[in-house]
Amino acid sequence: MAEWHSIQLKVLYEVLGWVAFVAWSISFYPQVIMNFRRKSVVGLNFDFVILNLTKHSSYMIYNVVLYFSSSVQAQYRHKFGSNQMIPVAANDVAFSTHAVLLTAFTLFQIFIYERRTQRFSKVTIAIVCVVWLSAAVCVFVAIHRHSWLWLISVFNTIQVTMTVTKYVPQVYMNFRLKSTDGFSIGNILLDLLGGVTNYGQMAMQSIDQKSWVNFYGNIGKTLLSLVSIFFDIIFIIQHYVLYPAKKKQNLPIQSSSEVPPQFGCKIEDCKE
Template sequence: MASWNSVQLEVLYNVLGWVAFVAWSISFYPQVILNFRRKSVVGLNFDFVLMNLTKHSSYLIYNASLFFSPTVQRQYREKFGFNEMIPVAANDVAFSMHAVLLTAFTLFQIAIYDLYIGIPGWLVQLQHYSGCYDSHQIHPQAILNFRRKSTVGFSIGNILLDFFGGVTNYGQMVVQSVDQNSWVNFYGNIGKTMISLVSIFFDILFMVQHYVLYRPKKTDDPSEPNVVSKEPLLETSDHPHSDSV
């Protein structure tokens, strides 16, 4: 069984992990608070939130299995080496649990603040996930911002904290790699590696949209009617795009 070679690096690893947990966990609240204050979800895309719930639910299953299951841990070591440390930490499991709960609550906000969608509308949108994504529609929130030429209704606080959490997560992984003199935890823990990489990439995109391309104006009206949450952005050949659900 692998163990830490440096007490200092072990402490740094845990500090970075819980800092990432705090940053990533707090990042959910600015959007929730914004929705509550506005009593509206205009500017927040339904597809984006639903995809987030799918992502975090899958990530929770992945983290919990690797952290708690001796069988899964044995399979990991058989594949990557019995001298390798399990790359999932307690902060990873805690974050995943919190992320699922807060994302589900955000979906609840969409239900109560955007009631005209209705159950039939939700079911129609869910059907779009059974098909293939168009290559130019891989991130519905980014597309919504582009179409509206605005980020009003989408919390930038969420993005800044998410970016910081992603960078800190990579820092935690680097510390473990340096201590173990092995980079297995990057490709052995591909879930954490990819979720951090994708988060950082889109966080940078959202920051460019918010601060450079579509800077907020005094004339921006957060109650504008073009709520794209009722108009799915993910199209398939079996479900043609329409103006309404």
């Protein structure tokens, strides 16, 4: 079993991990509160939410299994070395579980609040169905071969893919509307803080162990931080630089044909 060489780095590792947990966990609430106050989800892209739920569900499965299963941990150490630490911390388990609950609640808000004619796109629904059907097939394969580490790696790959995919509809909607109205920037600022501190936590473990296995042994967590930071910067630029003056204004009615149907709503139906 691997042990920490530096108490200071271990303390910093824990502090950064829980700062990431708090920032990422709180990041879900500005959007939930905004929806509640407006009694509307107009401006929030529905595809973003359902892809996000798929992403966090996959990430929760990966974290919970690797953190609690001794057999999976044994397979991990067999692959990467018996002296390597498990790259999942308690804050990872807490965050991913909380994220699934809050994203599911946001999805519930979509069905009870005003949404005009915004809708889930058929493309996104098809993607989600294919993802979970593929995951089910992988479960049967893993049961036959007892390849548990491979199986949770599949879920880790799913969460990375969904992390990249989920932001695109919202980025595109903001671009087409030339507005970020209805999409909480507080969510993004806290998400950025969580991504930076999460990456810092991994760095502390790697420095202490003098090994980069922590990064490529849990490539999903590494890419989660990097991809989140990349898209958070895009959202911040959209909100504060590209479309700040139009945030509180009524948007002009445009032709609905200008928005491809796969992004879930017509332009005139997405305006505030």
